[in-house]
Amino acid sequence: MKLLKEILDWSEVWPLFIPLAVLAVRRKPVNVLLKPVVIYIFIALLLNAFADFTWKFQKPLHLPDWMKNNNFIYNIHFIVRLLLFSWFFIRLKEPFMTVVKKLIPPLYLVYVTFSFIFFKPITDFNSGPAAASAALLIFYCILHYLYLSQQEHPPYSAKRSIAWVVAGLSIYVAVNFFIFLFYATLMSTALKFSIVIWNVHNIFFIIFCIFLANALNESD
Numbered sequence: 001m002k003l004l005k006e007i008l009d010w011s012e013v014w015p016l017f018i019p020l021a022v023l024a025v026r027r028k029p030v031n032v033l034l035k036p037v038v039i040y041i042f043i044a045l046l047l048n049a050f051a052d053f054t055w056k057f058q059k060p061l062h063l064p065d066w067m068k069n070n071n072f073i074y075n076i077h078f079i080v081r082l083l084l085f086s087w088f089f090i091r092l093k094e095p096f097m098t099v100v101k102k103l104i105p106p107l108y109l110v111y112v113t114f115s116f117i118f119f120k121p122i123t124d125f126n127s128g129p130a131a132a133s134a135a136l137l138i139f140y141c142i143l144h145y146l147y148l149s150q151q152e153h154p155p156y157s158a159k160r161s162i163a164w165v166v167a168g169l170s171i172y173v174a175v176n177f178f179i180f181l182f183y184a185t186l187m188s189t190a191l192k193f194s195i196v197i198w199n200v201h202n203i204f205f206i207i208f209c210i211f212l213a214n215a216l217n218e219s220d
Helices: 002-009 014-025 032-057 071-091 098-118 127-150 159-189 191-217
Strands: none
Touching (some): 014 032, 032 071, 071 127, 071 159, 127 159, 159 191
């Protein structure tokens, strides 16, 4: 049981090595359309490793006060994920609501800036930006599937790799939208239950990373 707990505790870090392992063993370059995905994997690894390290070792290592709260890392991660996957969908150049897709990133940045200044500081877990990021990514995925439903031949190659990315992202954000939306409330009212719920997030993050690994594997 202790081993299982450790695996779950670090399940925001080690799953990212699955797509990274695919990158390491590939002999061909990754399709250029997946560049934002590759960048996301590296940034997510750095952010999640820092967040989990500060959470696990704050007491044994007597970390400084600014490292005892890792909520700001999660807030940064929500922003980074939205921006990079927005870039991914924009790079597909699907002529379907292109203006809306390009407006989403700057409008989201305005919203999170306003939220962190006037509602909750970036050092607190902020359900608003987290849930908004998930909702907007769901919106991107829906637009992608609506576009595909109208086209016989999408204007890009590597269709299977794109499909893996969108499918994995759709599952991850759809499941976690409500977790993100209510997690700040759970942290303040039912802390133990919030930890259990976050394990659900971690399980679907593992699935997300497996989908990304498949995308990279088929990105010739």
